[in-house]
Amino acid sequence: MSRLIDDIKQQKWAIISVIAYLLIMKVFFHNLCPIVLITGYPCAACGMTRAALALLRLDFQEALYYHAFIFPLAVMAIYLFIKRYLKKERIGKGVVYIFIIMVVLSLIYYIYRMYRYFPGEPPMSFYYQNILGNSLG
Template sequence: MDIKSAKWVIIFIIAYFVFLKNFLYSTCPLVILTGFPCPMCGMTRAGFALLRLNFGEAFHIHPFIYPIIFMIVIFCINRYLLLKKTPEWMKWCMIFLLASMVLFYIWRMYRYFPGEPPMSYYYNNAASCFFRTFVIR
């Protein structure tokens, strides 16, 4: 079974999120390193809004939460209930979805950056701390 064989990866991911959430200001590696949001920024908050059944807030935070969840559900049904390999059309749908997310990210950066979260700039990122400490003296 896939989940059983990936238990250490799942444990690592959970530990990663717990550590970063408790000790840093973000769980996104790009935000931590550069201060800039990534195309997936806001997805965790949108997922938690869905768990609270706040569908409008989830869409407002990151509208791609719905197609991603739809693709995950289709993948799980196909893989674990029907016991089939991932069909070729689903791979192309994921490529299209990821490309659409990048285009949406560019638009969102143009329209909202550095405004409301998740399109915010985080000043205490690793790169700026490095430059303040070692380069600019």
């Protein structure tokens, strides 16, 4: 537990910045994704927040609907938590390669979702109140 508290203390400004960003985006723009807000198009991670919330409720079908990559991401997060905080081991550089593979696969999945589902139901829908669309007239 002390390692977790130390990590939180070391990253406090990053944590505060993320919380401030989320609050500002939600309160003032009613949208958390800057890509959607600016362009109107969904990003590769669109649906990830809703998928994570569904996963926390153990609603696996809804989580899969919003973003299938929540499952490998959750497995990775659990693995890293166990390794760092329960086993008290260092996290090796091999994790970077796993993340790179996950990013590449998620981009392929994004292309598939754009081809198959866009424009459709959220999260693969177009946001008409985007900044570019409204500023270009």
